[in-house]
Amino acid sequence: MLASIVLDQTFPHYTNLDYISGKVFVRTQTATTVSAIVVKLEGESRTRLLPPPNPSNDRQKPQLEFHKILYKTIAVFPPPEIVGQQGSSGSLSGKTAYTLPAGQHEYPFSFKFPFNNACDPASNSNPTISLFGGLNVEMYKSPHSHVKKTLPPTLVGFPGEAEIRYYVKATINRPSLFKENVRAYVPFNFCPIEPPRPPPSDALGFARRRHQFNMNMPPTPAVIPSKSKMASFFGGSKKNNGSTSGSTTPTAPFIAVDIRLPEPAILTCAKPVPARLVVTSLNGKVTAMTLTSLQLEVVAITKIRAQDVGRVERSSTVLFSRSGMAIPLQFGDSVAREAIAPNGGGVESEAEIDSRYWSDTPLPNAIPPSFETCNITRSYEIFARIGIRYDGTAADFCKPQTTTIDLRLPVQIFSGITPPPELLEAMSRAQAQAPPLPARKPVASSLAPVETVQIPVQPVQHVEHSGEEPPFGDAPPSYEDAMATDVQPAGGIQRAEYVPPVTAEDPLLNSGRGEKSGWH
Structure with a gap:
């Protein structure tokens, strides 16, 4: 047979x-x-x-x-x-x-x-x-x-x-x-x-790291000792070049690198990543700065549990990777900010890295959407590694130097299969018809001092199933399960x-x- x-x-x-x-x-x-x-x-x-x-x-x-x-x-x-x-x-x-x-x-x-x-x-x-x-x-x-x-x-x-x-x-x-x-x-x-997506907004989710380039100062000139304490009091200490102290101290570039995504940070299967990479100068030093390397990855974090044993597996999918680049960063107009940089200077300007490097590369069709089930959970991060070179200038006493900045931003990945309109309408009607919360009894006030007791809050855990039946029976089916018998399949949607x-x-x-x- x-x-x-x-x-x-x-x-x-x-x-x-x-x-x-x-x-x-x-x-x-x-x-x-x-x-x-x-x-x-x-x-x-x-x-x-x-x-x-x-x-x-x-x-x-x-x-x-x-x-x-x-x-x-x-x-x-x-x-x-x-x-x-x-x-x-x-x-x-x-x-x-x-x-x-x-x-x-x-x-x-x-x-x-x-x-x-x-x-x-x-x-x-x-x-x-x-x-x-x-x-x-x-x-x-x-x-x-x-x-x-x-x-x-x-x-x-x-x-x-x-x-x-x-x-x-x-x-x-x-x-x-x-x-x-x-x-x-x-x-x-x-x-x-x-799941239903939130309405679009102008909010941004981002991850940021700052970097201060090094500055090599020339050796400090020797100070000529004064013959008189009074001369030192009135004339100050003279240096070997005849100048007095108080000259302007040069500063090295102080930058911040961001990865930005629309909030909430959601990626869609088989579609490009709508990320923006922005380099911000925090003290106005924007000359002679180039992009030397760029790498963008989607990192999958899989939490696996078997009885009392757990493990976290990390894997990554490279969307774009290139080194040996020499692309000048074009900073925009400087904008004065109230938040003064730690090394002085309150002028900021931004340079955005061209998104065409990764915007034509969709997520591979082997990446599953984010999910959680009884013993396996999958979540994601966007990982960006940006290499920036500063050539330095004689006025800043800076030598050419290169730095690599790593950024990580937690994201969700959706399947791209939108719920049927009938289901969304039925869910919104059900939420609008939800019964109101019961009224609470007012608490009588008292002039006597009340002692406050701190009660530790236990973390929310999954439902435990034992051999005994729960006293209130099984939970009723979710609204999605009840509607699944009436709503037709999601036809006409390109998957x-x-x-x-x-x-x-x-x-x-x-x-x-x-x-x-x-x-x-």
Whole structure:
């Protein structure tokens, strides 16, 4: 018996509210008995980390954590109209058996993606054999906490450590205890709808660093000693050149380098970075300054947790990198500022680095948007490294010198898939109709002194799930989940192709179609 799945759509990725449909094909050479054919839409988040070494040097066992973030099922066989009819027979396993004649059979299915994850503590507590361990059997423990958030995107790139997978699985259940079930898998990429963006504003988010160039002063002339204390009192100390003290002290350039983004700092998948790099002279010294090197990166910060073990992985994607440049910085008109620079002088002028160096380079389609799920969190930073050379002048007693300034600015990355207008309107109506807060009782005043007691505030933590049921039951579904059944998919919107890399050691792809697999 062979089984395969063919999807109707050819999207590079799916998103919330999308329908995913297709057919399950079952081919048998002889008449075969089956009890049911079930199709599942599943998403899983898995992590595996080694704890730090202990003082006793005992071999540490890997800590594993597993979350079923998406789980929907549909039985495509037997159809409801033939259940209970003649032709079924009993079996040793106690399941009802149906006979499939020889040939090829097809069964359609369809699912709709929800908004939020559906991490079920009951399903996650079941031990599952890990594929990460190879020939070693590693069992998953019940996770400590769960987070209800928007479904995270597909995440790869951490083989044997962390991954988020989505797939459609078909299982042909056999009634006999001596015949294994047949399974077929079709993995696919998922990228969530972005949250509603704030209205545009003129506010800017920025990161700034200042730098003071060095100045090499000439040696101080020797002071001619005075013969009389009175002469020193009235005439001052004379130097060997006959001049008196109090001459103007030359100053070296004092600059600040900024990276600026519209506030809030949001980047969009598969689109260029709208960043601005600005060099500001804080004391009016703007001559003979050039840009020698420039590098712009997107830094991904992935926080991975497996039970009580945590790790932070950092990786970067270079958008632009060039050295050996000699581009003069063109400073604009000087502007007097009230904030006087530390080395004196209150005149500022700006020179903006040409954004055409990186404005034609979009974010790669393998970068997932920012997300948070039960055991994996992804955030981002923009990293800029700017090299500036000051050639110096004889009047400032400065030699040519070069400095490199590093800037980091936290950002969010959105998927670029905007929510449907119907959903945004429904959400705004729901927020406008929210019930008012209950009125508080006035507190009676008292002339007696009141002793103030400081109560420490506990940090907000994720919801903990234990074996006992909570006293108030489960939380109601979010408004997005309630609307997901009525709002149609986000059609007519051009989607950027989110295509994470696939390695040759992919366990889900290599587990095959119609073969036994450790993914349950």
